[in-house]
Amino acid sequence: MLVAVAGNIGSGKTTLATLLSKHYNWDAHFEDVDENPYLNDFYNDMQRWSFNLQIYYMTSRISKIQELRQNQRNVIQDRTLYEDAYIFAPNLHSMGLMTTRDFETYFSLFKLQETFIQPPDLLIYLRASVPTLVNQIQKRGRDYEESIRIDYLKRLNERYEAWISTYDQGKILIVDVDTNNFSENAEDLGQIIHSVDAELHGLFEPK
Secondary structure, three states, rough: OOOEEOOOOOHHHHHHHHHHHHHHEEEEEEEEEHHHHHHHHHHHHHHHHHHHHHHHHHHHHHHHHHHHHHHOEEEEEEEHHHHHEEEEEEEHOOOOOOOOOHHHHHEEEEEHHHHOOOOEEEEEEEEEOHHHHHHHHHHOOOOHHHHOHHHHHHHHHHHHHHHHOOOOEEEEEEEEEOOOOOOOHHHHHHHHHHHHHHHHHOOOOOO
């Protein structure tokens, strides 16, 4: 079983994946942010490095999905392949930070690769307003995120909402991060766990 957590930068994906993995004894897979060879360059010069970054994400995520599906363990994953294709790459293109030629090449490759992977058994989407995202980004204090612009986060949020409104790959659970402080409030986390149980018990027999 593969559960995936999706959401904008700073929405709390890593935190929630960690908490749920401990609660359910699932294996957790996180983005290799510190090992990404393009991320720092991208934030310093988005136009130059956008295509390279998206190709790197696509290849690394597809490889990881195949690996996770083969290990016969229940897994929770931080961020999905779909977010790269439907959120980040088209946003970069619309902002003029990825050429039409590069975007069309990228998306054609994604559509081809998509036929070879199985979507998550449950997608958890963390919905958060821009002020909440900014607050949480500032709290974690990553140097390369200091240059992220508010309008960039806003554009991403709009694309997330458009994607989620049409998502039909499988089960989905939406968590409102503005009102659910799962990282610090055990009762809020409990509400999410209850909802996850309800979704998963419709797919699998309870233990």
